[in-house]
Amino acid sequence: MKNKQKKDINYYLTKLVKLERRKYHPLVHKVHRKHNISKKTLFYIREYGPHSHIPRVIIKESIKVLLLASIISSIGGLAFENIKDIFISLIPIIILFPALNGLIGGFGGIVSSKFASMLHEGKAIGSLLKSRELKTLLIQILIISTITTSLSALVSLVLSQFSSYSLNFDIALKVFLIAIIDSTILVMALFFIAIKAGIYLFKKKEDPNNFLIPITTAIADFGNMIILSFLIILFF
Amino acid sequence: MKIFDSTFKEIFSSQIISLVGGVITGTIIAFYTDKLLLLPGILILLPGFLEMRGNISGSFASRLSSGLFLGVIKPNKTTIHLLKGNLIASFLLAIIVSGVLGIIAFLFNYFVFHIMTYKIIFLSLIAGILANLIEIPLTLFATFYLFKKGYDPNNIMAPFITSTGDIISICALLITLLII
Numbered sequence: 001m002k003n004k005q006k007k008d009i010n011y012y013l014t015k016l017v018k019l020e021r022r023k024y025h026p027l028v029h030k031v032h033r034k035h036n037i038s039k040k041t042l043f044y045i046r047e048y049g050p051h052s053h054i055p056r057v058i059i060k061e062s063i064k065v066l067l068l069a070s071i072i073s074s075i076g077g078l079a080f081e082n083i084k085d086i087f088i089s090l091i092p093i094i095i096l097f098p099a100l101n102g103l104i105g106g107f108g109g110i111v112s113s114k115f116a117s118m119l120h121e122g123k124a125i126g127s128l129l130k131s132r133e134l135k136t137l138l139i140q141i142l143i144i145s146t147i148t149t150s151l152s153a154l155v156s157l158v159l160s161q162f163s164s165y166s167l168n169f170d171i172a173l174k175v176f177l178i179a180i181i182d183s184t185i186l187v188m189a190l191f192f193i194a195i196k197a198g199i200y201l202f203k204k205k206e207d208p209n210n211f212l213i214p215i216t217t218a219i220a221d222f223g224n225m226i227i228l229s230f231l232i233i234l235f236f
Numbered sequence: 237m238k239i240f241d242s243t244f245k246e247i248f249s250s251q252i253i254s255l256v257g258g259v260i261t262g263t264i265i266a267f268y269t270d271k272l273l274l275l276p277g278i279l280i281l282l283p284g285f286l287e288m289r290g291n292i293s294g295s296f297a298s299r300l301s302s303g304l305f306l307g308v309i310k311p312n313k314t315t316i317h318l319l320k321g322n323l324i325a326s327f328l329l330a331i332i333v334s335g336v337l338g339i340i341a342f343l344f345n346y347f348v349f350h351i352m353t354y355k356i357i358f359l360s361l362i363a364g365i366l367a368n369l370i371e372i373p374l375t376l377f378a379t380f381y382l383f384k385k386g387y388d389p390n391n392i393m394a395p396f397i398t399s400t401g402d403i404i405s406i407c408a409l410l411i412t413l414l415i416i
Contacts (some may be wrong), residue, residue, distance in 0.1 A: 059328055094265055095263055101258065105287075106250065135237070139237075181271040226273050
């Protein structure tokens with residue numbers, strides 16, 4: 001009996017890896033129900049099975065998003081290159097820039113994955129004002145963003161003191177304000193975009209996990225460079 | 237409404253790790269401004285170059301974690317078909333994206349600022365290869381190590397890759413600048 005069942009599973013799994021990857025096939029559902037194998041495992045077997053050329057599959061699926069992200073980042077970098085003379089004269093901003101980019105990108109990823117999970121669990125139905133979970137997350141993210149941004153601005157100001165840069169109160173205040181304004185605008189924008197896009201994707205029966213993170217990360221990086229460039233021009 | 241719960245602590249800790257990595261990277265850039273930032277077009281290249289590491293190694297770590305949890309990748313066997321395929325794909329992606337980033341920076345530089353710097357293409361390509369030669373094996377061993385120790389690599393690898401990736405990328409750019 002056990003041998004027959006084992007043969008049965010092997011038969012189905014061999015059939016499964018031979019399926020065309022992109023097409024939905026009822027066999028996946030059948031194996032999942034009959035043999036209690038998780039859909040994730042079956043997806044992995046089908047995607048990276050012995051008949052699949054793994055590097056080709058990965059490259060084919062990733063290259064478009066990576067190239068799009070490269071173009072978006074380069075356009076953002078163009079904004080920085082335009083104000084290069086001011087930028088390289090502001091040592092605290094040079095130190096601050098990668099930290100801010102990492103922080104805001106991180107918030108984008110966190111908001112997206114948390115909101116996607118809330119949608120799947122049914123905790124985020126309705127608007128931002130109606131959902132308690134969402135309101136809590138927004139407040140948490142805003143508090144953390146204010147603390148971490150202030151910390152990074154403070155550290156960059158302290159570190160710039162060790163160089164030949166002549167720091168004064170006026171510049172320190174401007175750097176501090178730039179960091180806070182930049183991160184607050186972007187965190188709010190990311191939250192709004194994640195909610196709107198997440199609800200839209202969820203209603204279309206798509207998994208928001210697959211789209212929200214790349215979208216919000218790209219917007220976070222691009223937005224950070226554009227807003228930072230604008231604020232540097234405005235303040236200096 | 238409970239604000240300071242475990243979620244708050246987890247997000248705060250991961251963002252602090254990211255902050256430390258970012259500040260170290262920024263300090264290296266500031267220290268070598270005269271060598272790094274004076275090259276025409278470097279600021280067009282830099283954001284994409286820093287982001288690439290997270291995009292490629294992040295996905296690599298995530299695929300590894302899924303494979304480890306599903307049992308199709310074994311942490312003690314490093315020669316299996318699936319693992320080799322992932323390593324080859326990540327290296328190839330790194331080479332392609334580094335080259336493309338260099339070409340984009342070159343084109344923007346030429347058409348927007350009317351400056352011709354072929355150097356930026358080689359800089360991006362060589363630094364990309366160099367950085368990934370360190371970052372991809374580092375991601376592999378860190379993911380395996382965390383899994384063997386009983387941690388979920390998904391929760392730790394993202395800030396780890398962001399922080400180490402930024403530092404390694406900047407160092408690779410500086411070394412390549414010295415070489416070429």
